[in-house]
Amino acid sequence: MIKRIDNFKNKTRRIKVCIFVLFVALIFRLGYIQIISHSKIDRMVSRLIARVDVEEAKRGDILDANGRVFATSVRRYILFLDAKKISNFHAVKRLLKENKINLKQNSLQELDGKSYIPVADNLSEEIVERIRKASLSGIGFESKYTRQYPEGRMASPVLGIIGTNSKGLSGIEQEFEKYLAGTDVPVKQTRDGMGTILHEKIIDRSKINGLPVQLTIDMNIQFIAERELRKAFLASRAKNAVCIVQNPKTGEILAMVSLPDFSPYEKIKDTALLRNYAISDMFEPGSTFKIVAIAAALNENKITPNDYFFLENGVMKIGNHKINDDHLIEGSASVETIMAMSSNIGLVKIAQKLGRNLFYKYIRKFGFYSLSDIDLPGEARGSLSDIRQGDSFYLPAVSFGQGMSVTAIQITNAFSVIANGGVLMKPILIKSIGGNQYSQEYGQKEIRRVITPETAAQMREMLKAAVDKGTGKQAKVPGYSVGGKTGTAQKYDVSTKQYSKHFYISSFAGMIPAQNPEVVIFVLFDEPKENYYASSISAPVFRNIARQIAAYLNIPRDEK
Amino acid sequence: MKRIIAGSLILFLVAFVYIFERSYAKKLDYKVSELDNRLKKVERENNRLKSEIDSILSIEKMHKIAEEKKLKRAGEKSIVRLNK
Structure with missing residues (x-):
């Protein structure tokens, strides 16, 4: 036991x-x-299931001065069919119909065995999820960021476009590519047995996405300027038209219009449409340029506003050249009247009194024949021969704005000098980048003092007289004092090597209110048909724009 | 014998804790990944809707609607400005 x-x-x-x-x-x-054996097994498994994907950066938004969106990037889903993988065509067609996607093909044979047939785009996450859940073979989705411009063609030459590789090709999209683009980041992923994807690292997308770029352009002012300019552009059948609205005290550009423009959603057949006429194209300014000689002569005490000049009864000869006055003034006229009635002969005499050296110095001081450094690509410098050395007619021609060429932004800046008490400011388009991270580089900048405040005040008085009593009457805005100058310049015809009798540049530059200007507005038409006088075409457009902007900005009335 | 058993138990416990920790970390990985995917989806949808709103409220469209409804621009006397 x-x-x-x-x-x-x-x-x-x-x-x-x-x-x-x-x-x-x-x-x-x-x-x-x-x-x-952990590391060894881990390496073996990684080789089988690991892959590298790219976390795509969202391109930064372009905003207006008030934060409204000019351009943004949105992820869009494109639904496509793979005919080789479809096992039940009718089920696929029914599923798409339930999600309001119409498939025009009625049988699998009609798909021709293609493996990529796009059927619908801009689908929401909800619809994509619903279709994915049905798990029908042969349906695929592609997603990528696409650029959206909610306001359509508004400010399109300024904003520019991006290419198929999402890089900026023109305008702000190109100039600020380094801020807008963001940084794509490679991300390691692993896939488990169920097909679930696991990221090795979670990326903070706010750190890789592009930065928003906020412009000084006010969308409402841009809309006003575009609408009025476009009406007159179509009516006049002009070749090009430009309008720039600037705050003279800060240099901020509140609106910039260049016509013809383009829609960012349509195929651009003519790349000339991408040009921003306001900064890239040069033209002979005509009488708007007269402010330079007069301001310079006043500033150098060569003349006073009450000095009189004999106007040769409207015809003056210099060598083989004849200078005419469009508005005949008998006898003599004061500097103020010379400006108001836009006398070419009066300007020639003022410029001759000023002298070549000083005139050239002031032309450059006002910013002509120089880049304004506006934050846009493709700015032209203008053209100007050295009048200190030219023939005897060159100085007279330049004094009334012919024989040299300028850009619209240069003329606008020059008038802003007069509006701003004699100081030239850099034209600014950028209000902030990434919420003020880089704004200092692009902020307000005083370039130089051009004329004294007293001279600037005298010039504003004369420009006011030009609107009240002179060629700029059509620019008058009821309730406001307005100062401005018309410019009607013949275009040089390269084929005949003469100034054309048919093609003109018609422009008006002005400020409102005249004594303490809050905005400077420049309007230009290139080759308007039929009526080409600035007083008939540009000045009225200025008036319509100025009236609406004054109301929008709540500029107090200063006249009854 | 008792020491061997005690030692084995401790070893077993350590191994168990280690394996449990690795397994739990993997579960959290899944959870984080799932939440990140959900966040991405919501962000994408949010951006898409914002863009749609901007498009609907575009100035051009507002203006067209105002013209169709024959609305008139307010006169100076009709506007009452409030100080900020």
Whole structure:
């Protein structure tokens, strides 16, 4: 009996030891796999299931001065069919119909065995999820960021466009590519047995996305300027038209219009449409340029506003050249009248009194024949021969704005000098980048003092007289004092090597209110048909724009 | 014998904790990934809707609607300006 019990106890003990040893062996094996062989097994698995994907950066928005969106990037889903993988065509067609996607093909054969047939785009996440859940083979989705311009063609030459590789090709999109683009980041992923994707790292998208660029352009002012300019542009059948609205005190551009423009959603067949006429194209300014000689002569105390000049009864000869006055003034006229009635002969005499050297100096001081450094690509410098060395007619011609060429932004800046008490400001388009991170580089900048405040005040008085009593009457805005100058310049015809009798540049530059201007507005039409006089075409457009802007900005009336 | 059993138990516990921790970390990985995917979806949808709103409220469209409804621009006397 006792022997049996002993045997039983021994057997039990042996079984316990075996189980224990097995158990320990299992623990060691587990430890070996999990701890010692861990790296090796991990490497093997990674090779099988790991892949590298790209976390795409969202391109930064372009905003107006009040934060409204000019351009933004949105992820869009494109639904496509793979005819080779579709197992049940009718189920696919039914599923798409349920999600309001119409498939024009009625059978699989009509898909021609193609593996990529786009069927719908701009789908919402909700619809994509619903279609994915149905798990029908042959349906695929492609997603990428696409650029959206909610206001359509508004300010399109200024904003520019991006190419198929999402890089800026013109305008702000190009100039600020480094801020807008963001940084695509490669991300390691692993896929488990169920197909679920796990990221190795979670990317903080706010750190990789492009920065928003906020412009000084006010969308409402841009809309006013575009609408009025476009009406007159179509009516006059002009070749080009420009309008720039600037805050003279800060240099901020509140609106910039260049016509013809383009829609960013249509194919651009003519790349000339991408040009921003306001900064890239040069023209002979005509009488708007007269402010330079007069301001310079006043500033150098060569003349006073009440000085009189004999106007040669409207015809003056210099060498083989004849200079005419469009508005005949008998006898002599004061400097103020010369400006108001836009006398070419009067300007020639003022410029001659000023002298070549000083005139050239002031032309450059006003910013002509120089880049304004506006933050846009493709700015032209203008053209100007050295009048200090030219023939005897060159100085007279330049004094009334012919024989040289300028850009619209240069003329606007020059008038802003007069509006701003004599100081030339850099024209600014950028209000902030990434919420003020880089704004200092692009902020307000005083370039130089051009004329004294007193001279600037005298010039504003004369420009006011030009509107009240002179050629700029059509620019008058009821309730406001307005100062401005018309400009009607013949275009040089390269084929005949003469000034054309048919093609003109018609422009008006002005400020409102005249004494303490809050905005400067420049309007230009290139080759308007039929009526080309600035007083008939540009001045009225200025008036319509100025009236609406004054109301929008709540500029107090200063006249009854 | 008792020491061997105690030692084995401790070893077992350590291994168990280690494996549990790795397994839990993996579960959290899944959770984080799922939440990140959901966040991305919501962000994308949010951006898309914002863009749609901007498009609907575009100045050009507002102006067309105003013209269709024959609305008139308010005169100077009709506007009451409030100070900020």
